[in-house]
Amino acid sequence: MSTNGKSELLLECRGIDKNYNGPQVLSGVDFFLRRGEIHALVGENGAGKSTLIKIITGITNRNAGTIAFDGYDVPLEHSKSASEKLGIAVIYQELSLIHGMTVAQNIFLTKEPLLPGLPIIDIKKMNQMAQAMIEKYGFDLKATDVIDRLPIAQRQTVEILKALSNKASLMIMDEPTSSLTATESERLFGIIRMLKAEGITVVYISHRMEEVYDLSDRVTVLRDGKLVSVLEGDEISPAEIIRLMIGRELTADESHHQMVDKSAGEVVLEVNQLSSEGKLKDISFKLHKGEVLGFGGLVGSGRTELMRAIYGIDPYDSGTIKYQGKPYAPTVEKSIASGFGFVPEERRLQGIMGAISITGNIGIPNLDSISNGAGFVSDSKELELSNKAITLLNVKPANPDVLVGNLSGGNQQKVVVGKWLIRNLKLLIVDEPTVGIDIGAKEEMYQTIERLSQEGVAVIVISSDLPELTRLSDRIIVLRKGRIIKEFTQGVVTEEQVLRAASGIVEGGVQ
Amino acid sequence: MKSLLGSRKLPQEFRLFGILLLLMLFLSLISNRFLTVDNLTNVLWSVCLIGIMSAGFIYSPITGGIDLSVGSMAALAGIVANVLMNTYGMNWIVALLLTLAFGILIGWINGIVTTKFMVPAFIVTMAAKTYLFGLAMLISNGDQITIMEPKPFLAIGVGKFLGIPIPIYIMALLAVVSHILLRHTVFGRQSIAVGANEVAAKLSGVNPDRTRIYAYVISSLTATIAGIVMASLTQQAYAMNASGYELDVITAVVVGGTSLMGGSGSVAGALIGAIMVGFINNGLNLLDMPSAFHPIATGIVILLALIMNQGVSPLTVFRKWFSRGTAVGTAK
Known part of the structure; x- marks a missing residue:
């Protein structure tokens, strides 16, 4: 369905290579998007999906390969603002919306309509424009709603409106349903199909195979930084996608x-x-x-x-x-x-106390065993415990005074685990x-x-x-x-x- | 990386003490009046209110908050104590105990609003600073009340023991108690943990709300003690007393190496910080500089201390400025 002599492809990525000064994250990946399709990008954790998206949106730069977007050759030194100008939008859960502002203010941020001849925002016009967009797509929103009061599903629709007002021709959605209820997800799928009907290309990243199966026109499968397969039409089935994602013969x-x-x-x-x-x-x-x-x-x-x-x-x-x-x-x-011992999901946010030494981190859950009835802590007992944990888990450097924030990720995790192991x-x-x-x-x-x-x-x-x-x-x-x-x-x-x-x-x- | 590989670092307090000694050396060189027992006692006397306040205040930044109400609390404490003793004729010991209880109550309210209602400490204690000042004005009619009675109460501020003023003993005692509380007790460890990472502390069994509430109670309690000492020392109860002291306390604590972001702090450092500020002002006096220079000096000292605590070397900043100019011209 080529239109006006334009290429049928909206995005052509060829031979994309990327390494972050070390292991190869992407090698020779081709990724093509047709105009007005819903295209799923799938792969296990670490397959390279996020990196590919970051390269397309200019958050990070590729090492090699070519990218053409809508006939324009994207240079190696791409940037996020350049990709936005081209019409590439990423729909985040809520990150890019400003709290305390209304829906209309968020949609038109930095491009507000002004009163004629004055550097003053025409609030009435802005609200009308926003409301018109909302009604066009039949969203359940008011232009004057404040973002903070909206549930996540509705914030997402504000993100989509914002992208639409930027005249985005490609929208990338990364796990958009991860915090939505079933009904909200259904509504989102309706919106995605509506976007498709408008000729907008949607890249859909999800671990939920049934969504991928229901929505997608085509599916690109990545594994270990390489393109495995592109599925289309009847080839798409949840079982097949999973087989391709896991791929390798198990040892x-x-x-x-x-x-x-x-x-x-x-x-x-x-x-x-x-x-x-x-x-x-x-x-x-x-x-x-x-x-x-x-x-x-x-x-x-x-x-x-x-x-x-x-x-x-x-x-x-x-x-x-x-x-x-x-x-x-x-x-x-x-x-x-x-x-009990508990090692939380987010090491940096929930696990470590970065500004405190290894000993300090290890001591906190063990204060019961290193203090006396009056609440006085024994430094020598604390140091002894700390050294025990360091030896037990081979923490490097094996210096109890080092601040945990200065350790490598692996050693930080050893401290988070280690503080429990010296207990009963x-x-x-x-x-x-x-x-x-x-x-x-x-x-x-x-x-x-x-x-x-x-x-x-x-x-x-x-x-x-x-x-x-x-x-x-x-x-x-x-x-x-x-x-x-x-x-x-x-x-x-x-x-x-x-x-x-x-x-x-x-x-x-x-x- | 160097600090990562190096063995035990020299405690920051030693470095601060070194700076203090250098400052003393400098002042003794420029003025022969500086290094006399009388002058040094005077400086300690002048910083003892800030020192007493700092000993408890320090727990608010350590747990990741701030207590801006300490100045107003001190002023109000003096007025309350005077009313209880002289208007209601209470025994001075009972009156002082009631005043301390009142200080604890205010700290508890600050703590509850900060933790349970999740209002930022900055705003909560700013509001407390304002309403406490209002209360002080209300109770005292805005008058400067001279305190003539009772004698034992007045002895707290002006009395001496072995030639050293009693307030200096109070400061030393509170600093030692606070130091031990911070370094050697479960509560101290928990305070540091809450300031460093509240979520991680909670998952390790610390109750962050309780720890924070205690921090504001302690801060308010030492402010109350400082207020009592001040009323006795100046023989006066006045709402404007101690106004602005919260900034001096913050200066002392920050100069002493306590992080305003939470998770680290040193009582000894805060004490040295308070003394250092005292010496700087003393030096300005000895040099007969106009009093307008005192706030200027305090402001510069607090800025320098904050810059030093951030650990960004001025060299790096300048290098960035200069390299920006050249980087534009050289395309890759």
């Missing part, structure tokens, strides 16, 4: 990781019918001594929320928890005193334990978890890294939309099986 070691049945061991934790409005629904499971229980699922499936509830950070609505056979109403302080630990919860750390530290982390399990500690591992999940776990529970959708016990589990369950693919279709 004997990985595919035969035997899950070990440890259900004979004493039950450490028992969760019964745990529910939390909008987050969790009827979650029940048992965790045994020495067992490594993996939790799979997509981002937003409720894994982190479940662990926060069990550890006592967030309250839950109904259900019961039993710890070591006794009813347990968790609070963080009680959990720590009862032998019974249950360790780790959420995405190896994100952003190098391969060496990753391997050490795996060995630590395996050692803990041998010592009888029950471990819960949340991970979106499927090889990691299948390698570590004795049992895997997969969550989807806040419910347990599948449990893999014993035998061999493949990454593909986990991803299929997480995406809701069960026998006979999508759930």
Whole structure:
């Protein structure tokens, strides 16, 4: 459907190479977009999707390859403002909207209509223009609504309006449904189809296979920084996409990781019918001594929320928890005193205290064991604990006075884990334990978890890294939309099986 | 990287003490009146109110907040104590205990509004500064009230023990207590943790709200003590007393190496900071400089201290300025 003699292609990326002064992130990737299509870009974490998008939008520069957008050759030194001028827009969840401003003010930011001849904003006209756009697309918004009061789904539509007012011909949506409800997602899909009808090209990035399947005209699959395949029409099916994403033949070691049945061991934790409005629904499971229980699922499936509830950070609505056979109403302080350890998802934001030394970080959850009844802390006991953790996990540099903010990601994570290991630990919860750390530290982390399990500690591992999940776990529970959708016990589990369950693919279709 | 590989760093307090000694050396060279017991005692006396306030105030920046109400709190404390003793004729000890309880209450309110209602500490304590000043004006009718009675109360400010004024003992005692609280107790560790990363501290079992509330209570308590000492020392209860002291306290604390971003602080440093500010003002006096130079000196000192605490070397800044000029011309 070439129009006015223009090329049928809106975007042509050829042979894109990118490395961030080290490992090759993209090598020789071709990526083509037709005018007015909905194009899904899929791949596992680390496949190179985000990097490709960053290159197209000028946030980072490519090392090699050519990009043509609407017949214009994009130079190597691209920039974000240049890409916006070309008509490329990224729809963020809410990041680029300014709080405290109205919908109209956000849409027309820096291009407000002015009163004739004066440097004064014509507010009435601006609101009318915004309202006209809103009505044209039938959005559920008012031009004068303040951003802060809008739910995320509506903020997204403001982002889309803003892009439309910039005359964007390409809109890139990165996991746009990750914090939307089912109804809100449906509404978004309607909007995306409307954009397509207007001739706008939409790039859709999602881990949710059923969405990709429902929406897309074409699908580009990336794996390990390379283009694997471009699917079109009948070729598109959730199972096929997953097969292509995982791709490689599993090595004997990985595919035969035997899950070990440890259900004979004493039950450490028992969760019964745990529910939390909008987050969790009827979650029940048992965790045994020495067992490594993996939790799979997509981002937003409720894994982190479940662990926060069990550890006592967030309250839950109904259900019961039993710890070591006794009813347990968790609070963080009680959990720590009862032998829990918790390694949060976001190391920098939730895990480390960067401005404090290794010793300071390690001491905080252990103040109970290094202080006396009057509340005085023993420096020597604290230093002893710190050195113990440093030796145990091989933290480098092995200097207890170093500020944790100055350590590498892997060593920071060792400190976050290490502060629990010097306690009388019974249950360790780790959420995405190896994100952003190098391969060496990753391997050490795996060995630590395996050692803990041998010592009888029950471990819960949340991970979106499927090889990691299948390698570590004795049992895997997969969550989807806040419910347990599948449990893999014993035998061999493949990454593909986990991803299929997480995406809701069960026998006979999508759930 | 150097600090990463290096072994134990010399504590910052030593560096500060070194600077203090250099300052003293300089002042003793330019004025022969400087290095006398009388002059040094006078300087310590003049900084003791700031020193007393700093000892408790320091917990507000350490936990990631700020307490701007300390000056007004001190003024009000003097007025309240005077009313209780002289209008209501209470025993002076009972009156002072009630005044301290009142200070604790105000600190608790600051803490509750900051943590439970999540209003920024800057605004909460700014509001407290304003209404406390208003209360002080209301109770005192805006008058400068001279305090003649009771004698034991007046002895707090002007009395001496072994030739050294009692307020200096109070300052030293509070500094030691505060230092021990910060460095050697569970509460101190928790304060630093909350200031460094509230979420991480919470996940490690610290109760951030409780820690912050205590921080404002302690800050308000030492401000109250300073107010009592000041009323006794000046024999006067007046709403304008101690006005602007919050800035002097911030100066002392910041010069002493406490981060206004939270997570680090030093009571010894704050004390040295207070003394340093005292010496600078003393030096200006000895040189017969007009009093207008005092705020100028204080302002410059606080700026320099903040720049030093940020750790950006002036060299880098200048280099950037100059390189910007050349970089434009050279295309890649």
